[in-house]
Amino acid sequence: xxxxxxxxxxxxxxxxxxxxxxxxxxxxxxxxxxxxxxxxxxxxxxxxxxxxxxxxxxxxxxxxxxxxxxxxxxxxxxxxxxxxxxxxxxxxxxxxxxxxxxxxxxxxxxxxxxxxxxxxxxxxxxxxxxxxxxxxxxxxxxxxxxxxxxxxxxxxxxxxxxxxxxxxxxxxxxxxxxxxxxxxxxxxxxxxxxxxxxxxxxxxxxxxxxxxxxxxxxxxxxxxxxxxxxxxxxxxxxxxxxxxxxxxxxxxxxxxxxxxxxxxxxxxxxxxxxxxxxxxxxxxxxxxxxxxxx
Amino acid sequence: xxxxxxxxxxxxxxxxxxxxxxxxxxxxxxxxxxxxxxxxxxxxxxxxxxxxxxxxxxxxxxxxxxxxxxxxxxxxxxxxxxxxxxxxxxxxxxxxxxxxxxxxxxxxxxxxxxxxxxxxxxxxxxxxxxxxxxxxxxxxxxxxxxxxxxxxxxxxxxxxxxxxxxxxxxxxxxxxxxxxxxxxxxxxxxxxxxxxxxxxxxxxxxxxxxxxxxxxxxxxxxxxxxxxxxxxxxxxxxxxxxxxxxxxxxxxxxxxxxxxxxxxxxxxxxxxxxxxxxxxxxxxxxxxxxxxxx
Numbered sequence: 001x002x003x004x005x006x007x008x009x010x011x012x013x014x015x016x017x018x019x020x021x022x023x024x025x026x027x028x029x030x031x032x033x034x035x036x037x038x039x040x041x042x043x044x045x046x047x048x049x050x051x052x053x054x055x056x057x058x059x060x061x062x063x064x065x066x067x068x069x070x071x072x073x074x075x076x077x078x079x080x081x082x083x084x085x086x087x088x089x090x091x092x093x094x095x096x097x098x099x100x101x102x103x104x105x106x107x108x109x110x111x112x113x114x115x116x117x118x119x120x121x122x123x124x125x126x127x128x129x130x131x132x133x134x135x136x137x138x139x140x141x142x143x144x145x146x147x148x149x150x151x152x153x154x155x156x157x158x159x160x161x162x163x164x165x166x167x168x169x170x171x172x173x174x175x176x177x178x179x180x181x182x183x184x185x186x187x188x189x190x191x192x193x194x195x196x197x198x199x200x201x202x203x204x205x206x207x208x209x210x211x212x213x214x215x216x217x218x219x220x221x222x223x224x225x226x227x228x229x230x231x232x233x234x235x236x237x238x239x240x241x242x243x244x245x246x247x248x249x250x251x252x253x254x255x256x257x258x259x260x261x262x263x264x265x266x267x268x269x270x271x272x273x274x275x276x277x278x279x280x281x282x283x284x285x286x287x288x289x290x291x292x293x294x
Numbered sequence: 295x296x297x298x299x300x301x302x303x304x305x306x307x308x309x310x311x312x313x314x315x316x317x318x319x320x321x322x323x324x325x326x327x328x329x330x331x332x333x334x335x336x337x338x339x340x341x342x343x344x345x346x347x348x349x350x351x352x353x354x355x356x357x358x359x360x361x362x363x364x365x366x367x368x369x370x371x372x373x374x375x376x377x378x379x380x381x382x383x384x385x386x387x388x389x390x391x392x393x394x395x396x397x398x399x400x401x402x403x404x405x406x407x408x409x410x411x412x413x414x415x416x417x418x419x420x421x422x423x424x425x426x427x428x429x430x431x432x433x434x435x436x437x438x439x440x441x442x443x444x445x446x447x448x449x450x451x452x453x454x455x456x457x458x459x460x461x462x463x464x465x466x467x468x469x470x471x472x473x474x475x476x477x478x479x480x481x482x483x484x485x486x487x488x489x490x491x492x493x494x495x496x497x498x499x500x501x502x503x504x505x506x507x508x509x510x511x512x513x514x515x516x517x518x519x520x521x522x523x524x525x526x527x528x529x530x531x532x533x534x535x536x537x538x539x540x541x542x543x544x545x546x547x548x549x550x551x552x553x554x555x556x557x558x559x560x561x562x563x564x565x566x567x568x569x570x571x572x573x574x575x576x577x578x579x580x581x582x583x584x585x586x587x588x
Contacts, residue, residue, distance in 0.1 A: 009558060009560065009562045010517065010519060010554075010555075010556040010557040010558065010562065010563065010566070011562040011563075011565070011566055012565075012566050013566075016562060064358075064359050064561065064562075065358050065359060067361050067364075067565065069562075069565075069566075070361075070364075070565075223304065225304060260304075261304075262304040263304040264303060264304065266303065267358065268303045268304065268305040268310060268358075268363075269304065269305075271305070271306075271361065271363075271364075272304070272305055272306045272307075272363075
């Protein structure tokens with residue numbers, strides 16, 4: 001058993017498992033949450049969706065406040081809530097600010113020392129958790145999607161655009177959509193990668209979408225009352241413009257950036273639209289077998 | 295204006311207001327949250343439900359994790375989330391334990407010094423908030439119900455049983471149902487009231503229900519995996535037995551104690567059943583006018 005189950009919590013007819021494991025990629029212990037809908041608890045292999053959280057968060061925020069479980073139970077899909085950075089390895093300055101270091105792993109593999117030693121959240125998600133979880137839990141190894149919020153929205157979009165064969169679909173809540181052009185992204189990328197801006201582009205959704213050839217039915221929600229949107233940390237308009245320039249359809253069934261009147265950056269916003277996002281993914285996660293079953 | 299609105303947060307088409315006011319009853323500043331469904335935001339007076347939180351909580355826990363907003367928006371009902379004790383007045387020992395003093399006001403008016411000076415959560419709820427909120431917000435002054443969790447379940451049940459003319463209905467999640475016979479209740483009542491056990495009975499749902507003549511269609515959910523239930527802090531079985539002995543109907547449409555297999559004491563439990571509770575209250579909060587409208 002790779003994963004230790006520290007608690008099993010009943011939720012919406014299914015079980016939320018509070019897991020920990022010794023991560024090979026990160027090199028130390030990591031915590032995560034896994035919500036199994038009733039069908040998975042009963043032993044059916046179900047599709048699953050990564051939910052990547054934002055700055056300052058752990059795997060608990062989405063599980064406690066995102067309210068994905070109601071739609072997950074209804075749609076027979078599991079949700080995985082990983083942490084946002086390594087926790088046990090410590091480096092000078094890793095707690096100095098809330099937008100770099102601990103809880104700010106940005107879902108990339110750092111190339112600059114000392115971060116390059118353990119800050120490998122990209123491989124942690126797309127290799128280690130992706131492969132290990134279906135071996136131990138009732139999850140379908142190929143029906144996998146990804147979503148996230150803010151920094152985790154950046155993570156979801158970029159990991160999807162980099163690894164289109166691994167994920168059936170992507171969605172994001174208020175994502176950092178063009179990190180190379182916003183203060184959060186510039187600080188993180190300079191810290192984790194150094195000053196090579198060509199390297200930065202490989203981890204930027206707005207850059208990556210220009211040459212993307214996969215499924216571009218992508219749901220993005222952004223609140224018009226979101227102060228980080230107003231401060232141009234998120235820049236979903238840049239992602240949308242890049243898609244249009246590249247001939248990628250926008251709007252419903254394309255790159256669908258929905259501006260939600262007056263909503264902010266909080267979990268009150270996420271929870272309001274979490275069912276929409278789960279249902280977006282179900283369009284791509286329901287197998288033909290499932291469709292025949294119903 | 296009695297209430298200051300510190301923040302307005304969009305949620306499920308309505309608004310969560312983060313309020314504070316100088317409470318006359320408590321004698322200092324108190325914080326609370328008020329969720330207004332879309333219809334109230336648009337100016338229609340809507341019915342409302344108090345949600346009383348448990349030990350260690352503030353008015354934020356239910357608002358962030360209880361997930362009442364989804365059913366509140368759907369059913370056009372507002373939810374009020376008060377704090378659990380005075381905050382500004384401080385007394386020796388008020389932070390010494392998590393089950394007495396701060397965040398453990400037990401929704402009673404203390405009679406023992408020094409607590410009797412400000413620990414008056416009973417009057418704070420049933421008089422001050424009850425009267426002041428409809429004057430300032432789009433709330434119907436008579437269509438009011440009450441629910442709560444754990445200590446707040448005790449609060450909801452006892453305030454309902456004491457003031458049947460004020461509340462149309464009551465429900466509770468894992469309530470402290472017989473405080474005079476459990477360690478939490480005995481400690482709190484000894485601290486707030488002294489050793490007069492006849493006085494204690496006036497604040498105990500199991501005692502109060504014996505002579506209750508109002509609406510006994512009461513919904514209570516308790517998780518069988520709840521450690522506090524197992525430790526006999528909650529004792530819903532005593533409440534149920536007292537109702538039966540008093541000829542009060544039990545089960546659906548009576549005092550309906552539902553034991554939910556494997557659920558614990560957490561907000562994962564509450565959120566799973568929060569829509570059921572809102573819908574329970576709507577049976578009693580929908581006016582004839584509303585029924586005609588639909």
